[in-house]
Amino acid sequence: MDLIQFxxxxxxxxxxxxxxxxxxxxxxxxxxxxxxxxxCESEKLFLLCTHSDExxxxxxxxxxxxxxxxxxxRALSEALKSLFQIHPLSWAxxxxxxxxxxxxxxxxxxxWKPQTNGEAIFNWWD
Numbered sequence: 001m002d003l004i005q006f007x008x009x010x011x012x013x014x015x016x017x018x019x020x021x022x023x024x025x026x027x028x029x030x031x032x033x034x035x036x037x038x039x040c041e042s043e044k045l046f047l048l049c050t051h052s053d054e055x056x057x058x059x060x061x062x063x064x065x066x067x068x069x070x071x072x073x074r075a076l077s078e079a080l081k082s083l084f085q086i087h088p089l090s091w092a093x094x095x096x097x098x099x100x101x102x103x104x105x106x107x108x109x110x111x112w113k114p115q116t117n118g119e120a121i122f123n124w125w126d
Contacts, residue, residue, distance in 0.1 A: 001034065001053050009084055010036040010047060016079040019045070025063055027051065030124040035061050038076075045073060052103055054121050055080065055088040066124040070094040094118030 003026055014021050019040040027033050036047040046061040048068070057076065059069040072091045080086040098114045100106075101121075114120035 001049055001051050003034070006034045006036070006049055009049075009080070009086070010038075012083055013047075013076060013079040014038055016083060017075045019076070025061075031063070031066070031122065032125065033122050037061065040073075040076075045071075045076070047076070048122055050121060053086075055086055056094055056118070056122065057088060058122075068118065068122055070118050089117075089121070094121070 003024075007024060010024065011021055014036075017040065019038040021036055022039050022044075023037040025031075025035040025037070032050065034049045038045045038047060044059075046058040046068075048056045048058060048061075057071050057073050059071050061068065070091045072088075077088050080088060094117050096117055098116055098120055100109055104120060108125055109120065112119075112123070112125050114123070
C-alpha cells in the first residue's frame with residue numbers, strides 16, 4: 001500500500017457511501033498505518049490500513065496516542081468489497097486474543113506483548 005493508492009481507495013469508497021474525507025494521516029515511525037478521517041452523516045469514522053493491506057475501522061484516532069476503538073461498518077465495508085475486493089478485518093477478530101502472523105516481528109511481539117490482534121496489527125511501536 002502506498003499513499004496514492006490509499007487516497008484513491010478512500011475517496012472512491014467514501015463517495016460511494018456519501019461520506020466526506022476530512023483528513024488523511026500517513027504512517028511514520030508511529031503509528032505504523034495509514035488513517036483516513038471520515039465524516040459520515042454526523043459521525044466521525046476512521047478508516048485504517050497497514051502497509052501489508054490490512055484494513056479496519058475505528059471510532060477514534062489520535063496521532064499521538066495508541067487507543068483505537070474498532071468497529072464494524074456495513075456500508076463502507078460493502079463499498080470496499082465491491083469497488084476494490086477489500087475485506088476489512090472485523091471487530092471480533094481485532095478484539096480477539098493475539099495470534100502471531102508470519103509477517104510480524106518476533107522481537108516486537110516479545111517486547112510489546114500485544115494482547116489482541118488489533119494491538120499487533122495497528123500499533124504505535126517504534
